[in-house]
Amino acid sequence: MSYIQVIQAGKDFGEGDARVTAVKQIDLSIEQGSFISIMGESGSGKSTLLAMLGGLLSPTRGQIVIEGIDLYSLTRTKLADFRREFMGFIFQSFQLVPYLNVLENVQLPLAVTHHSEEDQVRLALSALDKVGLKEKAHRLPNQISGGEQERVAIARAVVNEPPILFADEPTGNLDSRNSSEVMKLLTKLNSDGQTIVMVTHSRKNAEYAERIVEVADGRLIEPTPLRAAC
Amino acid sequence: MKLRTIAFNNLRRRKAKVFFLITGLMIGVSAVVALMTTTRILAEDIAHKMDEFGANIIITPKSEGLSLTYGGLSLGGFSFDVKEIHQEELAKIKTIENAANIRIVSPKVFGVFESSNQKALAVGVDFNSELALKKWWKINGKSPESDSQVLLGHDVAAKLNLTKDSEVQIKDHTFQVSGILDPTGSQDDSLVFIRLPLAQKLFGKEGQVGMVEIAALCKNCPITELVAQLSRALPTAKVTAVQQVVEGRMDTLHNFQNFSLGVSALILFVGGMVVFVTMMSSVTERTREIGIFSAIGFRSAHIMKIILLEAVIVSLCAGIFGYATGIGVTWGLLSFLSEHRPHMSLDPYVAVGSVFLAIILGLIASFYPARAAAAMDPNEALRTL
Structure with missing residues (x-):
């Protein structure tokens, strides 16, 4: 059984005549420790698929099963706990909390765990060290560059060492040099055993993954294996 | 980091909104304190004068x-x-x-x-x-x-x-x-x-x-x-x-109390609405943050706690400042309302009560916005990014 399974999942928005089908019916299996890129044009349904995979958007039909657990059979609270323990999110446009400094932003997922404050700081500094930003821990997000903000977002996503990392256009707002650094960082995390599911419209970035799937018109196009899993 | 760090930092960032919130609630609390204290002191003064007036x-x-x-x-x-x-x-x-x-x-x-x-x-x-x-x-x-x-x-x-x-x-x-x-x-x-x-x-x-x-x-x-x-x-x-004397005195006191209670209720309602509207708009402005909190695993209860904690902090300040302002206003009112300034006695119950009142009012007025924030669909919230 695959680590992540998308079983005939689809998503409609709206009612009656206004109903729009964003994802028609998708079957997808993702193995533990793999790095998969989901590509597609704008409006193809790739972000909707990622939201469903991340427990953020309930599918209209079908199931999303992770570690044998049907995500959407969980209560709202259990689903929040599952996201906290199993998933890290890297959002488009960084999405750091502007009034928290870099260290506090990275600590955020730990704020609602059993970790003591000392542990939280230690783990957050360790995550920042991984992305090379330990020395900027006390700066506010608006006091660092866009590339650095993206790296802070990555540190926040991995601080509690979740098995799965979801990244939605992680380089969408970065120049090519910063994009390349971020992609190398994701590759490194994957090589350390993290399962990564990334949505991108950039073929170049998608090729950092070992596998690319394309979504078009709400359907999955033949998966393309690129390289062997690490 | 605790949830209170998020609440404090958010309040620190939104100084203008916090000032508006505290001022709105403070005006309500100070008006209630001033009314209640003025009424109490005037009633005591009148009662004392009436008590002096025969058996x-x-x-x-x-x-x-x-x-x-x-x-x-x-x-x-x-x-x-x-x-x-x-x-x-x-x-x-x-x-x-x-x-x-x-x-x-x-x-x-x-x-x-x-x-x-x-x-x-x-x-x-x-x-x-x-x-x-x-x-x-x-x-x-x-x-x-x-x-x-x-x-x-x-x-x-x-x-x-x-x-x-x-x-x-x-x-x-x-x-x-x-x-x-x-x-x-x-x-x-x-x-x-x-x-x-x-x-x-x-x-x-x-x-x-x-x-x-x-x-x-x-x-x-x-x-x-x-x-x-x-x-x-x-x-x-x-x-x-002597019933007619007693009832006369009691009527006077009750009339004063009823008047101040009525006006206080009205002012508190307005104060509560100020908090409600401001907190609601604050929640709307923070949709993006709430989406992030949800996505990274905050439970609905955690989000409610942050919003209500902010309401408590703001209300606590409003209660303290409101009491102090109310006493100041009472001081001024008494010299205006009475030819001789009656003895200004401070009631510790009013002091504690005004702070509690502010906190309870703040919590009640913020409860719905907090619920709305907690019930926000994380994906909907993130779509506003």
Whole structure:
């Protein structure tokens, strides 16, 4: 059984005549420790698929099963706990909390765990060290560059060492040099055993993954294996 | 990092909104504090003045005898021949639970005498108590300073054809008129006032009193409770509240309280709406953050806690500043509303109550916005990114 399974999942928005089908019916299996890129044009349904995979958007039909657990059979609270323990999110446009400094932003997922404050700081500094930003821990997000903000977002996503990392256009707002650094960082995390599911419209970035799937018109196009899993 | 760090940091970032929130709630709290405190102080002042204005409890011997009025007020069963109250029993008045509310105790003894072929009623009183009780008395002359002096009511002086410094024979004693009362419109106009111990001796009632008038401060103690306590202390006496006086005082106080409660409720409602609207708009502005919190695994309860924590912090500040401002406003209002500034007493319950009130109001007004934030669909929230 695959680590992540998308079983005939689809998503409609709206009612009656206004109903729009964003994802028609998708079957997808993702193995533990793999790095998969989901590509597609704008409006193809790739972000909707990622939201469903991340427990953020309930599918209209079908199931999303992770570690044998049907995500959407969980209560709202259990689903929040599952996201906290199993998933890290890297959002488009960084999405750091502007009034928290870099260290506090990275600590955020730990704020609602059993970790003591000392542990939280230690783990957050360790995550920042991984992305090379330990020395900027006390700066506010608006006091660092866009590339650095993206790296802070990555540190926040991995601080509690979740098995799965979801990244939605992680380089969408970065120049090519910063994009390349971020992609190398994701590759490194994957090589350390993290399962990564990334949505991108950039073929170049998608090729950092070992596998690319394309979504078009709400359907999955033949998966393309690129390289062997690490 | 704790959730409170998020709440504090957010408030620090949104200084203008926090200032607006605190000011809105503070105005509500300070208005309530000012109203309540002003009303309380004015009510106390009025109650004190009214309490000073004559007796509100009368103690007479239990009797089936004739009814008599005194000062236009019914004294219940009273007869000249009835058994008097023993004076030493009056010490029990000071032993009742609410003895602190008893301000003046004025015992009296009555006796009839004849002078210039006219019968008149003499009253033995303790002049210190009587003068304290009847502040409206205006004496043409002065009050008696020795056993050989009497004070005459206006009518009795005219009927007996007596003037200040003239002499009057009562029983076998000759008295000098030390002063004559200006007309009072009451029974006092027909009475001759002499010192209590001498009256007791003259009328053969040593150690006895015929009636006791009491002025009690009844603002914080129901008059009926005082009457019950006095009745238990003096089982042989009949204790009566002067209902019209008591009810008048209570009506005045209740009217003040009702007015301030009504206005306070209105102001609090407006204050609550200010908090509600501001918190609701704050939640809407923070949709993106709430989406992030949700996505990274914050439970709905965690999000509610952050919003409510912010409401508590803001309300706490508003409560403290509101109380201080309210007291300041009261200070100003009292000099405006009253010719003489009444004693400004601070009630610690109002201080603590205003802070609690602000917090409870803040929590109630923020509950729906917090619920709305907690119920926000994380994906919907993230779509606003």
